[in-house]
Amino acid sequence: MELMNVINSRASVRWFTDEKVKDEDLETILKAATRAPTAFGAEQWLFIVVKKEDIRRKIHEIILKIHREYYEKARIRKIDENRLKKLVDRFKEGLHLAPIYIAIYIDLRERKLKDKYLWLEEELAKQSACAAIENLILAAHNLGYGTCWIGLALLAEEELKEILNPPENTKLITIITLGKPKMEPKAKPRKPLEEVIKII
Ligand SMILES: Cc1cc2nc3c(=O)[nH]c(=O)nc-3n(C[C@H](O)[C@H](O)[C@H](O)COP(=O)(O)O)c2cc1C
Numbered sequence: 207m208e209l210m211n212v213i214n215s216r217a218s219v220r221w222f223t224d225e226k227v228k229d230e231d232l233e234t235i236l237k238a239a240t241r242a243p244t245a246f247g248a249e250q251w252l253f254i255v256v257k258k259e260d261i262r263r264k265i266h267e268i269i270l271k272i273h274r275e276y277y278e279k280a281r282i283r284k285i286d287e288n289r290l291k292k293l294v295d296r297f298k299e300g301l302h303l304a305p306i307y308i309a310i311y312i313d314l315r316e317r318k319l320k321d322k323y324l325w326l327e328e329e330l331a332k333q334s335a336c337a338a339i340e341n342l343i344l345a346a347h348n349l350g351y352g353t354c355w356i357g358l359a360l361l362a363e364e365e366l367k368e369i370l371n372p373p374e375n376t377k378l379i380t381i382i383t384l385g386k387p388k389m390e391p392k393a394k395p396r397k398p399l400e401e402v403i404k405i406i
Pocket of ligand 1: 354356357359393394
């Protein structure tokens, strides 16, 4: 696809078919992620790719749990019991159950800055990881795969640590779901540019 077409037609995908992600496609997608700009040229990112059935199931359960927490406790707007039950049912039917989960970490095992600049290194590693994530998402979409950015994964960082066993000095940024979309993703509208830009 032409780049602007890829960008403009992407949408989050939350329902996936059972079709496997081809190894060569996964490699293309991960390579695209690592082509992102990276602070200090340091590539302080780590991608833990989950394919194993038992681990996928555990992650799916965690994703349900954190979405429940979000709806029940975090959101300002209340959700009624009926909608909550519907959410649980949709998870049982496969909402967010993906053939692949990719957990993205920042990896600070090798430091580039020192002393009072350590916070800056961490913040820029996060920014670099987010750039990589967007590359990954767009590359996946270009190859006909769908993704969803599961930012709520941060609510389960400790639990995910036990399952994924990341090295020391790494920090979870997010989990991305990856697979063939069950239905054609439809791009959502955005605020008009005038609302979100200020030209000075
Ligand atoms: C930082 C971030 C965190 C997100 N976290 C979640 C999440 O935990 N669960 C979810 O279903 N979608 C999540 N999303 C997807 C957004 O809901 C989605 O991008 C938004 O509704 C706009 O829809 P679109 O991606 O189809 O354009 C997240 C997106 C971003 C960028």
